[in-house]
Amino acid sequence: MEFFEVVKGRRTTNGPFLPDAVLPEHQRTLVEAASMAPSHFNSQPWRFVLVDERAKIEEVAAISGQSMTRLMEEGTFWKRYRPYFRFSEREMAERGDGIFIDQMPAALKPFRKQLFSQAGQQIMNRLGVPKTLGEDNRKLVAGSPLLLAVLLDRNEYRPEALSGFYSVFGMGAAVENIWLATVELGMGIQFVSTPMEIPENWEKIKRLLDVPDGLALMAVYRLGYVPRDRKRPTIDWQSRQRKRLSQYVFRNSCSTPESDGASGERPV
Numbered sequence: 537m538e539f540f541e542v543v544k545g546r547r548t549t550n551g552p553f554l555p556d557a558v559l560p561e562h563q564r565t566l567v568e569a570a571s572m573a574p575s576h577f578n579s580q581p582w583r584f585v586l587v588d589e590r591a592k593i594e595e596v597a598a599i600s601g602q603s604m605t606r607l608m609e610e611g612t613f614w615k616r617y618r619p620y621f622r623f624s625e626r627e628m629a630e631r632g633d634g635i636f637i638d639q640m641p642a643a644l645k646p647f648r649k650q651l652f653s654q655a656g657q658q659i660m661n662r663l664g665v666p667k668t669l670g671e672d673n674r675k676l677v678a679g680s681p682l683l684l685a686v687l688l689d690r691n692e693y694r695p696e697a698l699s700g701f702y703s704v705f706g707m708g709a710a711v712e713n714i715w716l717a718t719v720e721l722g723m724g725i726q727f728v729s730t731p732m733e734i735p736e737n738w739e740k741i742k743r744l745l746d747v748p749d750g751l752a753l754m755a756v757y758r759l760g761y762v763p764r765d766r767k768r769p770t771i772d773w774q775s776r777q778r779k780r781l782s783q784y785v786f787r788n789s790c791s792t793p794e795s796d797g798a799s800g801e802r803p804v
């Protein structure tokens with residue numbers, strides 16, 4: 537594939553993967569692509585755990601689903617992430633960022649705007665939304681043929697030191713290489729982020745992966761091959777929009793936004 541096609545085709549996969557195992561050579565390609573990323577002094581502070589054992593994937597899935605249900609029921613999710621939600625295509629187009637829940641059961645649509653109020657929270661809990669979302673999440677993770685845990689070497693990842701920042705920077709580059717490689721391989725990837733939001737659940741994941749004291753568990757992803765006919769989860773969001781150049785690029789100083797050009801088109 538053309539490089540820019542790959543960059544433009546990179547996406548977060550919200551839906552299910554095919555059940556097919558990820559070929560060993562593809563797993564190898566992903567982690568080798570990661571290792572090509574830049575790092576401070578070529579320190580390569582990243583470590584990866586490839587998880588393809590069914591029982592382990594299902595344990596992670598159960599923790600992920602429970603975490604999702606709890607975050608939703610307690611309202612933590614909505615409180616923490618309120619600023620990123622958009623409520624219409626128009627709002628997305630104007631701002632060019634954030635996420636828009638464009639797929640939800642008809643019964644919920646009238647409450648879209650109240651999602652973030654206490655009343656909305658109660659309605660959602662009464663309708664069993666947290667359980668639905670938790671179960672959707674569990675199934676998505678359990679149905680993934682491969683999980684990838686990303687870790688950092690604590691000798692480098694010292695949050696109080698500059699090398700802590702550098703390590704995170706390098707890890708981001710390594711993960712982006714993996715993310716781009718998935719496009720070429722016909723695969724998809726998504727963060728399994730809910731356990732990280734509940735410290736005791738994150739500890740459970742660390743124990744499952746035998747993470748030693750010298751490594752910091754930073755993220756877990758689910759990966760697999762993407763089906764041609766993509767089925768979306770019950771409640772789903774989209775985030776294809778991007779800011780216009782004038783919203784994020786400046787010329788010579790932060791006082792002069794870059795022009796959007798004649799068409800005002802977005803870069804991707």
Ligand SMILES: Cc1cc2nc3c(=O)[nH]c(=O)nc-3n(C[C@H](O)[C@H](O)[C@H](O)COP(=O)(O)O)c2cc1C
Binds near residue numbers: 546549635729775776
């Ligand atoms: C640091 C970071 C955390 C993210 N957390 C999540 C997450 O918890 N769940 C998820 O589905 N996607 C997560 N994403 C993916 C973003 O939601 C996604 O990249 C963004 O909405 C743009 O969509 P796209 O990747 O399809 O272009 C995360 C991405 C980054 C870089």
